[in-house]
Amino acid sequence: MIRTVVAEHVALIRAGLVACISREHDIEVVAELDGREQVLPAVFSLRPDVAIIDNDIACHDGFAVVAALHAVAPSCRTLIIASRPHPRDVSKAVTAHAVGFVRKDTSPEHISEAIRQAARGRKALDPDLAFAALRVPANPMTLREREVLQLAAQGASTAEIARHLCLAAGTVRNHISSIIAKFGARNRVDAIRIANQSGWL
Numbered sequence: 001m002i003r004t005v006v007a008e009h010v011a012l013i014r015a016g017l018v019a020c021i022s023r024e025h026d027i028e029v030v031a032e033l034d035g036r037e038q039v040l041p042a043v044f045s046l047r048p049d050v051a052i053i054d055n056d057i058a059c060h061d062g063f064a065v066v067a068a069l070h071a072v073a074p075s076c077r078t079l080i081i082a083s084r085p086h087p088r089d090v091s092k093a094v095t096a097h098a099v100g101f102v103r104k105d106t107s108p109e110h111i112s113e114a115i116r117q118a119a120r121g122r123k124a125l126d127p128d129l130a131f132a133a134l135r136v137p138a139n140p141m142t143l144r145e146r147e148v149l150q151l152a153a154q155g156a157s158t159a160e161i162a163r164h165l166c167l168a169a170g171t172v173r174n175h176i177s178s179i180i181a182k183f184g185a186r187n188r189v190d191a192i193r194i195a196n197q198s199g200w201l
Helices: 009-020 036-046 055-061 064-071 087-095 108-119 127-135 143-153 158-165 169-183 188-198
Strands: 002-009 027-033 051-055 077-082 100-103
Touching: 002 009, 002 108, 009 027, 009 051, 009 077, 009 108, 027 036, 027 108, 036 051, 036 055, 036 064, 051 055, 051 064, 055 064, 055 077, 055 087, 064 077, 064 087, 077 087, 077 108, 087 100, 087 108, 100 108, 108 169, 143 169, 143 188, 158 169, 169 188
Parallel strands: 002 027, 002 051, 051 077, 077 100
Antiparallel strands: none
């Protein structure tokens, strides 16, 4: 029997997912969760074989909850389910040790089979998402440039970014100019838009 935890923040979707999974003779749902903070305690105490985690819960902290889950319970495989996933999320999830990534609008049979694949430690990636992820260009920013642009995206001024990162204001301006050039962006706002759309922030 594949012991499964379902973490989905939308009650109706969670109920439908649990109902579909529960019809399978070899899959048992041992916990239903509606928030990120419940995932680690539930997995640690129940020791399920598979944790099905909603993409909104998983990517809220950059998939840190998935990486932490792998650290505390490496035998529990993580399967991400998503409504409108960005291709960049797939590579981030896999980097965090998720073994599967499927769309919520896939068939119940496909989700059940993905759970079985995940339980065996095999990859269960939606083919369209996997190919889309391969087409996404690599992030051209350095780590420091990303830190600068993240703060800029939060509305910080050049002076505030400089203070926060212990840099000179001129250095911050140089980083932003470099980012704009790398992106082929018109200005700082356009660079932030491109980075967000590409999943680089």
